[in-house]
Amino acid sequence: MDNTVKASTIKTFTDVHTWTGLGAGLALFIAFYAGAITVFTHELDAWDNYGIAQxxxxxxxxxxxxxxxxxxxxxxxxxxxxxxxxxxxxxxxxxxxxxxxxxxxxxxxxxxxxxxxxxxxxxxxSELAGFIYALHYNLGIPTDWGLWLLGVICFIYGIALVSGVVIFIPNFVKDIFVVRPGKNKKRFWLDTHNIVGVLSLPWHIMFAWSSALLAIAIFLLAPFQLTVFKDDITSRLAPELGxxxxxxxxxxxxxxxxxxxxxxxxxxxxxxxxxxxxxxxxxxxxxxxxxxxxxxxxxxxxxxxxxxxxxxxxxxxxxxxxxxxSAGATFYRGLIALHFASFGGYLTKWLYFILGLAGAYLFYSGNLLWVESRRKRRSQQQTPASLFLARLNSGVCIGCMAGISAAFLASRGLADLADRAYFMKGAYYGVFFAAILWSFVRPVATGTRELLQACALLTAAIPILDIALLDTTPWSAAAQGHYELLTVDLMAIVAAACFWFMAAKLNKRAISGDPNSVWAAHPTSPHGTEATVASEGTQ
Incomplete structure (x- = not known):
């Protein structure tokens, strides 16, 4: 190890990074996955309204x-x-x-x-675009508490970023572009986690800071109101911010x-x-x-x-x-533009979309690293904490993705109903919570594979439903200048293929991987139930 950073310091920051990541990771996965889709909110709204009289x-x-x-x-x-x-x-x-x-x-x-x-x-x-946006900023909790909770989580997210950088500093030059695939899956997950985190670090810093500022600014200003200003602090700040x-x-x-x-x-x-x-x-x-x-x-x-x-x-x-x-208004407007990708046209939108998915991967892989680091290599019996997080990671992350795909299907399939939005939201929450339940009642490796396959099928059904219900084909709509339909359908096909590929890789490892891995599918564990693990769908 490079002597510029003490081993005790690395251990301290590793602990901080681990627990802040565990505390915020699942919520941030939802925020980032939904946020990546929200980048194209206007295009999504156009897709959702296609075929409806305008x-x-x-x-x-x-x-x-x-x-x-x-x-x-x-x-x-x-x-x-x-x-x-x-x-x-x-x-x-x-x-x-x-x-x-x-x-x-x-x-x-x-x-x-x-x-x-x-x-x-x-x-x-049509409320699909607005609902996915709400998932992004309040996790689907329909009160101010959801917004405030995510603001606190983004503050924790910032701590995780700082501690992660400190951990990576000693091996920065040696490991920055290194990915080591092979039997040591923990090393593979760590390498990809580090690369994604470091290369997108400036964006993550901006996003953590701007999210916390936009969500819980009132709480951040409270100490100054109580200790410095006698009059209302917002009356001073408002003119400066325009x-x-x-x-x-x-x-x-x-x-x-x-x-x-x-x-x-x-x-x-x-x-x-x-x-x-x-x-x-x-x-x-x-x-x-x-x-x-x-x-x-x-x-x-x-x-x-x-x-x-x-x-x-x-x-x-x-x-x-x-x-x-004013300077304050320019700063505030710039922060809003950076956060919502409202500049640079489609090049910026696609970049933010990729970064959003990469951010979701960052939190997903972080939880997998925690499970990998605590698994017992010489015993089929794994710790309850590892199995619990493995199951929860599968249910929440895959459930979120499958739920959003189900919301797409419900919004398209029930477009003629007055209560369309109600059923669309119900489809998301129903699939989301069903996935979490499924991850806890099924063997983890098996349940995760099944959830990924279900997610693939739901996502693949989006273009099928478009062709079945609309009076045109996606390519015909694109020829008439309506590219949103074709774009959404192509992205759904790619996503469905990725989900199915992940399920296949997970199944292969469960059968032929390390028999004492938490990812392996054993007939029975020492307690008489099938030993299970979480969603390592991308292996």
Whole structure:
């Protein structure tokens, strides 16, 4: 070992890395796998809506009528509603309102105008992209607790990154590009774990930091609020970040300007603005405010501008655009762009997609390393902790992937149902928890192989269902300029092949691998039950 780092220091950081990784790994696998898919959220939404009648392109007059009709007929007083403005990429004006339910979750309401000018309240039942995004930022826990939990987990994730770097430093030059396949599977997993972790380290640092900041910023600021500032710290930070505190509701009704008038005011403030959304807060109140969000022709990483004004008279409260933003706002906007890959076009999206999958692999392989390091090579009887983590690793990781594939199938197969989103979410949770249960009632090697095969079949069914239910083929849709259908189907085929290959490799090792490995499939263990292990599907 290189003498620049003491052995005792390495051991300490190894312990820290191990326990922080174990504590956060499974949750981060879900966040990263879902996050990789979420990079293409707009394309996924287009896939999910393919074959469903879309709104025709609407003009600003229609936008005025739609917004007025929603405010007049729907219980949105005092709420925040969003008018998504018609564009070539997303034709048709439509209004969204997220109603907060008693359990902390949100119910989405969508409105658009029919051809005869009447309000259509049937809404958009497509929620697949939003649901996968929710898995990314709150693990599917439908309250603020899910977001806060993931924020804490990302803080732990940062500690795991730092400790992992310290562990790898002594052998950095010797091991950086070394992968040693062979009978020593622990060495193989360690080599690939190190390579993935080190090569993507800058991205992981950014992601851990930005995730914790976005999720639990209020808790990170609390010590400063209690010990340094007498007034509200957010009132100091908000202007620096380009955020304006909306006036408190007056309780006095007030009529707002038309959407067209508000957009005209925004364009005067930011010449060349291409508005994409108009967000009204405190609807119906004399202190209602409007935030106009639009794209500029700026070359900055985050080219969007925000114009906040009073809804009743158009008085400007703030203008935030790339060229004139403060240092704090520029930093914050850049952090958002880095986190959500909202720059660089499809090259950046594909890079983030690959890095997201690599991150999921990092946490999966980390748990496998822990199991490998604690297995008994000369005994069929393995430690309960090793077997428990092996089973849990299989159930959660494979269950997440299979559950998302099931959600794809449910959303496509039940597209005509009003409760489509309900069944889509039910498909995910049903498959996810069934996979965890299966991993604990079946022998681990056998159960893991079966879960991988089920995941492969569910994923392979996605393009089959597309061809069966849609009035076109993926390649015909691509020829007409709709590439999302073909792209999703091709990616599903590749993923299904990978899952099936992993199952085959796992089965081969279970039969012909080390008979005393925790991955081996023994007829019986010393306790009379089949000795089992976890998902080493990629071997």
């Amino acid at each position: 709104s025709e392109a609407g003009d600003i007059r229609q936008a005025n009528e739609l917004l007025s009709e929603v405010i007049a007929t729907q219980p949105v007083a005092g709420e925040t509603i969003r008018l998504n403005i018609s564009s070539p990429e997303h034709p048709g004006n439509h209004v969204m309102w997220f109603e907060r339910l008693e359990d902390g979750d949100f119910k989405r309401h969508d409105f658009h105008l029919n051809e005869d000018g009447t309000l259509d309240t049937s809404g958009n039942t 955020v304006v505190q909306a006036p408190e509701p007056s309780g006095i009704p007030g009529a707002m300007l038309t959407a067209g008038a508000l957009l005209d005011i925004a364009r005067l403030e930011v010449p060349g603005l291409e508005p994409t959304q108009l967000r009204v807060s405190n609807v119906g109140d004399s202190n209602a405010t409007v935030r106009v969000i639009g794209k500029t022709h700026s070359e900055h990483m985050e080219p969007y501008a925000n114009i906040v004004m009073m809804a009743t008279d158009g008085r400007i409260l703030s203008v935030s655009q790339p060229e004139t933003a």
